[in-house]
Amino acid sequence: MHYAIGDIQGCQSELEALLEQINFRPKKDTLLFVGDLVCRGPRSLDSLRFIKNLGESAITVLGNHDLHLIYLASFPGKKKVHKTLQPILDADDCHELIEWLRFQSLAEQIVIPEREDQPERRFLMSHAGLPASWSVKQALRRAKEIEVMLRGDYWQDLIKNMYGDQPASWSDDLIGADRYRCIINHLTRMRFCHLDGSLEFETKGNTDQPPKGCVPWFEIPRQKNLDQQILFGHWAALQGKTGVKNLHALDTGCVWGGWMTAMRLEDGKLFHQVSLQSV
Numbered sequence: 001m002h003y004a005i006g007d008i009q010g011c012q013s014e015l016e017a018l019l020e021q022i023n024f025r026p027k028k029d030t031l032l033f034v035g036d037l038v039c040r041g042p043r044s045l046d047s048l049r050f051i052k053n054l055g056e057s058a059i060t061v062l063g064n065h066d067l068h069l070i071y072l073a074s075f076p077g078k079k080k081v082h083k084t085l086q087p088i089l090d091a092d093d094c095h096e097l098i099e100w101l102r103f104q105s106l107a108e109q110i111v112i113p114e115r116e117d118q119p120e121r122r123f124l125m126s127h128a129g130l131p132a133s134w135s136v137k138q139a140l141r142r143a144k145e146i147e148v149m150l151r152g153d154y155w156q157d158l159i160k161n162m163y164g165d166q167p168a169s170w171s172d173d174l175i176g177a178d179r180y181r182c183i184i185n186h187l188t189r190m191r192f193c194h195l196d197g198s199l200e201f202e203t204k205g206n207t208d209q210p211p212k213g214c215v216p217w218f219e220i221p222r223q224k225n226l227d228q229q230i231l232f233g234h235w236a237a238l239q240g241k242t243g244v245k246n247l248h249a250l251d252t253g254c255v256w257g258g259w260m261t262a263m264r265l266e267d268g269k270l271f272h273q274v275s276l277q278s279v
Ligand SMILES: [Mn+2]
Pocket: 036, 063, 064, 065, 127, 188, 233, 234, 235
């Protein structure tokens, strides 16, 4: 079975409880993590080690916090370190953990083969979702541009130049650092968008109170109907609800005292583990 799991953010005790609940079998099941494995939660180092050690039993796409951790490890002293990330930077295996992160993806296509009673199902997984003007193919291709850079000789240039909100609008003509930053922001930081599709970065709240002239990214009309389902995290305030069929918001704010969600892709069944922290 395949289980897509929302943002972990160092909530390792909840992850372990959730895996017990779903009776996770490492040789038979695959876990799909939608990013933000670390930060703010109490056991970020444990989560990172645990997920790395899952090897072939897990597929991870990177979130904004994971990319930020790569920056912190690469450019020590340049930015303030959240206290939950310091143990990772101090760990003996820090280098191996960061190298492993560097080889994870920004988007993944998951295909669940046809079974007797079910047709084939396709899923696109990314941390923030799928921009309305992008097809699944384009998202995978643009993610690949970042993955090639991140795994290559100039990955530190990519990481150093990824911060910033501009350009907020996607254009095929973008090149160089602007292009990479724009892809990373769309795949890892997107929440609300202006009606022209440009990203709004200030607001993290729920969809009842959108910033002026903005809507959630998944409410911008698409030119083409989606032929597959989208798995994403990043937006805890949605509490798992998008109101749009086939769009699955998996970050249910465990680190904020909410709960952790797993979705079994074969039948869409949801599993929950409430936060064990006293917030
Ligand atoms: Mn995030």
